[in-house]
Structures are given as C-alpha cells and as structure tokens.
Amino acid sequence: MPETDVSPEAQRSELESGARQPKNPTAEYYIRAVGNAIDILELVSSTSEPLSLAEITDRVGQSKSSVFRILCTLEGKGLLERRPGDLFALAPSGSSFKSNQALARIKRVAQPHMRDLNREFRETISLAFLLENHIEAVTVIDSPQRIRVFNVEGGIIPPHASSVGKCIVAHQPETTREFLLAAYGLHRFTPLTIVDAAALDEELRHVREHGFAVDREESALGGICFGAPIFTSPGEVGAAISLSLPKDRAGDEQRVIASVRRAAQAISNDLQRPPVSPVADSAK
Secondary structure, eight states: OOSSBSOGGGGGBBTBOOOOOSSOTTGGGOOHHHHHHHHHHHHHHTOSSOEEHHHHHHHHTOOHHHHHHHHHHHHHTTSEEEETTTEEEEOGGGHHHHHHHHHHHHHHHHHHHHHHHHHHHOSEEEEEEEOSSSEEEEEEEOOSSSSBOOOOTTOBOOSSSSHHHHHHHHTSOHHHHHHHHHHHOOOOSSTTOOOOHHHHHHHHHHHHHHSOEEEESSSSTTEEEEEEEEEEETTEEEEEEEEEEEGGGOOOHHHHHHHHHHHHHHHHHHHTSOOOOHHHHHTO
16 A cells, blocks of 8 residues: 555545535624525525515515515526516526535535544545536545545546445436436446446445445545435435545444444534524624
C-alpha cells in the first residue's frame, strides 16, 4: 500500500469517491424583502403541486399584498409560472435554483455530523448528492492519517461500485435507477466490482432492506467504504454519507456501520425540520 493514499484511483472509491446560517453575525444587514422572496421560492420549490396565493400567504406568514407582489416579480423573472386558477409553480428555468438550494442546505446540515465521524474514527468522510443525471461527491473531510482512502469534491461517483452510489440508486424509482446505472455504465474497476445486473439488483435490495451499503474494494483495491442513505424529504433519498478507510484498519465493522447510519439519520432529521430565517435565528 502506498505511503500516502490507497491509490489515485481511490478518489473514485468513493473512492467515494434558506439559507439558514447558525446564528448569523451579519443579521443586521439582512434585507427582509430579499429574504421573503427566497422564502417563497423555497416553499414553492419544495412541493410538487402548484400553490395558491392564499396557501403561500398562510405558510410564509406575510401579508397577502406583499406575497402577491413577490410572486409577480418572480414570475416576471421566469422563476415561477402561473397555472390555471391563479396557482403558482416553479418554472423550468427555476429548477437550477431548487437543486442549488437543496445542495447548499444539505452541505450545511451535514458538516457537523461529518466532522463528528471524522474525529471519532480519523478516517475519510464523504457526502454524495444526486444531481440530474449523476451522483457527485460534494463534501469531503480527509483522514488525517498518512495512509488513507481519499475522495475528491466534484468527482462523479460510480453508482454500482461505491457505498454512497449504491445507497442513492437503491432508493430511486426503477426508471431513475436504470437511467443512472446506464448513464454511468457497469464498469469494472477491480476484480471485485459488481458488473452482473442480477447480482447488482440483489445488492441494491440488500441496501434497501438493511439501511447501509459497503464497497469492499469494488472501486479500488485496498479500500473499504461504509455508506448510509440520507432522506432529503420523507421517502426520498437524495444523498448519502460514507466513511472510507484502508481495509487493514477496518476493525469493528458493526461499530462503523452503526455510527455512519446514526449520522445519516441525524442529517435526515435535520433536513426535514422547517428552515429558520437569519433574522429569526439572530433574535434567539
């Protein structure tokens, strides 16, 4: 094993390779009108059904006239579209906002839990996020040890040969799962990579039933990764977290799996709590 890293290929292993801020010190510069507009955009983007003016007004707690002006402005900018019956929905051009907002929030929520895992085990911790047509490593906290498995932020994750990839694709609808696997391809990285479709289906079924996934040298020899799914909303897995380490340090695997699952559950719980605005946060 090399002195510094399992191998350059290990970055695939996962190899695994709003905006609410905790106690915002600059809340005095908060522009309420902008914050209100973002609150409304976040609300509309969080639901699959169009919302009426009355529903939006009730949920955001602002005056109806103010909400109406904001809705018209967002519609004029192409971020919202008006549907029959004066209902408002996210416009196709606003989909990037939805994805970016969700990504920013999950990175913020996951950071403290990732740091806790990194301090406990001194191994590499990765956060992966499902984008439109691929899974990407979006946050990585490296192991402080000289011999380590590492990942690269921005790297595309193999959905069939990484623990976070398996966690995410296992919980997608069948059509989405097939699309993600076909888009990446069942490439063989090591002799242990699962490239047989039937065997992979069985592996993904196991992931769904047990709530975690393992990459045992499937994307790079010498590295093992343990991952767990993150429910970004009830019943929907849009991310996953993993702990990656050299196989010689695997030790008590059940302890590692339990800790990774607890971190994923804590992140899921935090994500499903209503966001708090910086102004409300600073008033506490």
